[in-house]
Amino acid sequence: MASSPDKEKQGSLWFKNKKALNNVLFAMRLHSLTPKQALSQNQTAKQPTGKTLDNFTLTNLVSDKTSLLSDEILLKILSKLPNSQRSANFLVSKRWLNLQGRLLRSIKLLDWDFLISGRLFLRFPNLIHVDLVNGCLISPRNSGIFVSHNQIVSFHVGSDVEHKDWFFDESFVLDANEVDKGLIVLANGYPNLRKLVVINASEIGLLNVAQECPTLQELDLHMCNDRILRGIAGCKNLQILRLSGIVDGIYSSLVSDIGLTVLAQGCKRLVKLELSGCKGSYEGIRAIGQCCQMLEELAFCNHKMEDGWMLALSYCENLKSLRFSSCKRIDGCSGLDEHLGFCRAVESLCLEKCQLRDKTSLRALFVVCQNVRELVLKNCWGLTDDMFGTANVLRRVRCLILEGCSLLTTHGLESVIISWNELKSLKVKSCNSIKDSEVNPTLSSVFSSLKDLKWDPDTKAFLTANLAGSGLKKKGVKFFKKFCDWKSLPQVHRISDS
Template identity: 65%
Template sequence: MSCPPQKPNPGRSSWSNLWFKNKKALNNALFNIHLQSLTPPPSQTPLPTNPTPPPNKTHVFDLPKFVANKTSLLSDELLLDILSRLPVSQRNSNSLVSKRWLNLQGRLFRSLKLLDWNFLISGRIFTRFPNLTHVDLAQSCLLSSRNSGILATHKLVSFHIDPSVLQDAFNLEKFVLSVDEIDVGLRILASGYPNLRRVVIVNASEMGLLSVAEECPTLQELELHLCNDHVLRGIAAFGNLQILKLIGNIDGFYGSLVSDIGLTILGQGCKRLVRLELSGCEGSYDGIKAIGQCCQMLEELTFCDHRMDEGWLMALSYCENLKTLRFLSCKSIDRGAELDEHLGLCTTLERLHLEKCQLRDKPSARALFLVCQGVREIVIQNCWGLDDHVFSIASICRGIIFLSLEGCSMLTTKGLESVILSWKELESLRVVSCNLIKYSEVSPALSTLFSALKELKWRPDAKSLVSASLVGTGMGKRGGKFFKKMRDWKLPHDA
């Protein structure tokens, strides 16, 4: 038995039918709701006496569009101000948000270490980072083989090299761009960044430096790698140069020469220098004298692995405003400075820093302390040959208020005590990793001096520090018993 088909009920309508049939009525209802939202409360606006009937037409609403990125409503200036207040560590992650943020983050950068030379030659550096003032070109000037797994590293540069080149003697100059390529890049850099304050250059020529000096009159800091006397003739064009670092000869890496000729040119051309660092430079008394006489504003002088001739130390007295003298990785100070009456004295010198230097030559150390006998601070770090006898020479520096010793493995407690007890103005003492200085050897006089100091950092012997911290814990005793049993135990064939 089959059921007859049901006829549709004319009295029942679906929601879709109601929507389309009563669309005009629905529009009128929405219009009334919209009017009520725009009309103020009755207490503020009186009701009209003759209300106007609503117009007999369909009202079209303009709904606000959905904004996907709300930061697009902010101007570039406002968003730049917000991004500049965020930590520097978030710059890389912020630049990944959008292309706009990437461009804005590039405008915040002031310093850049360039890795790709083509990035400069193509001009993309100016659109990506338009406001740079500090540019380091050292890494990008080297021909690096990125697919190689061999990494040549120095404290100044590091790059990948091709294994095939290791068959011959290694020389970094083979991996440096030519002088012409460097000069072209310097001209492009100077034309795009006229407000440069600091630049690091490798293997530049005199003309390349002149192009930078002409376009960048506000340049204050310059670092030259693979530099020689001929290149230094372009230094005189930098009228506002205050900080200069010259890297001449580095064993196995650079082989350029800076002699008295270059130092004399430097002194006559850079009379506003405040800080000067000579790394791997040669010279003598005449070159240092020229710098001291011409650079009257020089306050800090650093020698790194210098190759100076004997007797150059006597010329330091011409640096009349020198306040800080540093020696880094120097194999010797001055082996020819033996005549005390010709040494002179740096009357304005306040700080003497020695790091990773050879101090075995006692006449050389004596000459150094005689020139620097007016210093107020002495820092000696990881220097070889500093024994009790050499350190006793420092007692001629009567006005010391700060002493820092680190890694002086040949200095004993007695040698330290004999010197610092004679310094009546000593206020701060720092002794770290000097293994021959012991806790148990501190005398009552030295202990009294420690109590009068304003600042004391006393960690001379790591073993004593560890053993003192383990007192009462019982640690270390079981190991001693174990090794004692091992010493008493004999193998069968030894019996």
């Protein structure tokens, strides 16, 4: 792009006037210095110094104007950039590389030696969230086979894996002693650590983290067992805890009532607890409800709990949110309604990717959560009209979200929501057995009283409506007809046409 002569003339006059340029650059540097440094620089500037300014030549100052700014000012500028524009900043210079490392607060470790050698602390001195899972796994980085299980654990595996229990192979996951060494190094380097994700640790390593990192608030433990839970008893300020005991087909670790009781007595400030693949029963859940009185969110993922555990939910007096994910069952021994009790404070109940086989246990869950205000049912197998009818015991539902419930019909939906006088929000998506044509005046009157309605139940009907008038069906018929004609040609003709 050509520049005008006037602009070129102005630019040349600006760079020829070195005295004016020196004054501007010197003023910029004074603003970035402390008052004492600025005073000394001002006194130095009054003395004849020739063609240099504060040991910087004019060429250096012009080529790198950011050198006039202090680290503190430059850090504030870089911190204002969006995350999408921060990743390439370290390519500018070594100084920017160090500054970018100081801004980073969260990291997923891939190289275990990077932690043990201490280079992690030099490169990223201000981390508060560290994920060590991928660093603890000895897996081929260049493998095209990637294993992921419900976002709990994910890793690469090689194509030479043949035997069944390959995950427990010593060549694949670091030994617990080696993981503990890394935790000790990490705790000494980051005393302000707030979140930690680790796999195959032991009691010793977690005890050291609890002692050296008093501000730790969030902890994810993979391959967790009862003995490991003794180590987190010293985390007095722990608020969020995720335990992964058994992951079907990948690893198996036992978390029973013993571990849940130790956990409850040691971490009394828990606000959110997620149990994935954990075994336990009435005793373990009761201990958590009695000791962790600040607990507000409780989640179960593919739980292995013994029958009768749900009777202990009533001890969680301040529980506000209860969530089930990928659970094959809820509770096989529900008992009578008067023995169930109920959680008075529960406001949200969510079931996602669960198998709803037992009508009695589902009804018992609704009885325990009878004060719930929000009910979410997503991609649950077996949710028929009869199963959904057990939700009639709920009387205070204000928001209902249904997604992927293919067996639920319009009649089944109507039979329940017409009795919910406080319902204000309804969202129905991808429930193919619910038809627009089956909406009767009674259901329409319920819809008219809602404040928020998102209605997209039948994905097939939605697709047909979008295709209507586009002529795509006719084009598809013509193409298929031509394709059949082409297939009927002799082989030699097809080859010549190609």
